[in-house]
Amino acid sequence: MKVLVTGAAGFIGSHASERLADLGHEVVAIDNFSNYYDISLKRLNADALAEKGILVRDIDLRFDDLSEEITEDLSHIFHFAAQPGISAASSFKDYKSNNVEATQRLLDAVEVLDKKPFFVNIATSSIYGLVATLTEDQAPLPASWYGVTKLAAEQLVLAYSRRNLLQSCSLRLYSVYGPRERPDKLYTRLIDCGLNNKPFPLYEGSSEHLRSFTYVQDIIDGVVSVIGKESVCNGEIFNLGTEEENTTAHGIATVEEILQKKIAIDHKPARPGDQSRTKANIDKARKLLGYNPQTRLKDGLEAQVTWFKNTF
Template sequence: MKILVTGAAGFIGSHTCERLHSLGHTVIGIDNFSPYYDVALKELNAEILRKQNITIHHLDLRTDDTSTLITNEIDAIFHFAAQPGISASSSFEDYYTNNFLATQRMLDVIETLSSKPYFVNIATSSIYGLEATLTEDQAPLPASWYGVTKQAAEQLVLAYSRRGLLEATSLRLYSVYGPRERPDKLYTRLIDCGLNKKPFPLFEGSAKHLRSFTYVQDIVDGIVSVLDHQEACNGEVFNLGTEEENTTKTGIETVESILGFAVKIDRQPSRPGDQSRTKANIDKARRILNYNPQTSLKEGLEAQVTWFRESFIS
């Protein structure tokens, strides 16, 4: 198959590109190399992909013409590109244009095609709100601009499916970590602070937060499995993550045990819109996608620490 991946130079997108390539697919990537975090880190990911003959196009889905890439020859699209996370430095406009408008512009191009690609929308547990413990058929209660705009994009994609304009599914991912995790995320920042003797900013109350911390390769297992179940997935939403819950405190202590020393903590005020609990209910994914995440938190964090040391510690 010929597959287009948006957000291809990002954390989960780059791993998905590699997996699809290893499965024998022809992979084309798009990324706008946003300065949300150090662009050099995305360039490192892109270079890894280029060495595997995966082409990455520097395009902004909001403003650039994608009609030369989104063509009748594309069999599937995996849509990762988004304004991520919960950040005081990101405006509502950032979330709206990157998460909703960019998706709508892609769908406009797809609608003109005679042969339409299967569309896999990458969503988030943040759609559920402050406690992400629901099944896919329960009403979400998003509490952040990120969650609101990702839900809006998901419903836009599914509306196209309901109208018979394309076949599509949406995947809600839970607390993904592992090699190439963004520098603003919990574990990359924690490992960086530990190894470079910097204080780690911990938001008030977050040590008690419960998370379905899910290793990136377990997430990718679920993402690519959609290709083998396209008909059953069309018009459906799936939670992808581990059913195992750990507190942020447990995660910090696990990293400290791997590093062999304690990380200095810098306590910060609580962060509005942050989730207090995420627990992935994956009964539906198990049943339809044969999804079965296996990596323990310790195993995944050992891999992430090894990646960080090899990539950033000389």
């Protein structure tokens, strides 16, 4: 089958593109190579995909012509492209443009096709708000621009399913880590600080935050499990993550154990909109998708440390 992956040069999108190709699918990969973080890191991901025969095309969903990429021979769209995370450097306009308007433009391109691909929207536990422990049918309470705009994007996609304009589902991901994790995220930054003797910025109160830290390949297991289960998934939302909870403090200690060195801490004021707890309730995904994440935190972090040492 021929599938489209948006945000294919990013952390999770690049892994999804590789897995889909390994499963025998033809992957159409696009990314706008935004400067949210160092573009050279996205280029490295794109180079890794090129070695597997996947060319990442430089396409911005908000502005560029999508007619060559959105075609009737696509079986699925996996929509990873987004303005990620919680950043004081990003305005509400950035989140609205990249998360809502880009998604709407992608949907517009799909809507005109006679034969429409199944649309897999990639969402986030930030939709739930400051405490993300809910089931998929409980009301979300987003507390950040990221969470608000990702919820809006999700509902745009599902609205098309409700109107029978296409078939779709949305996957809410929990605290993903592993090789290629963005440099602004917890573990890549921790590893960098530990190996390069830099202080790690720790936001007030965050050491006791609880997280469902989920290894990227376990996430990809869930993403690709939608293929072949489209009738079950249509119009549905699924949580994807591990049920295992760990504090940020435990994560820091685990990286220190792997590196066999102490990491200096630079204490920072609390960050508005940051989640105090995420715990993935995956009962629905386990029942309908056969989803069963297995990777323990230390094992995943050892793989991430190896990747970092080999990359930088």
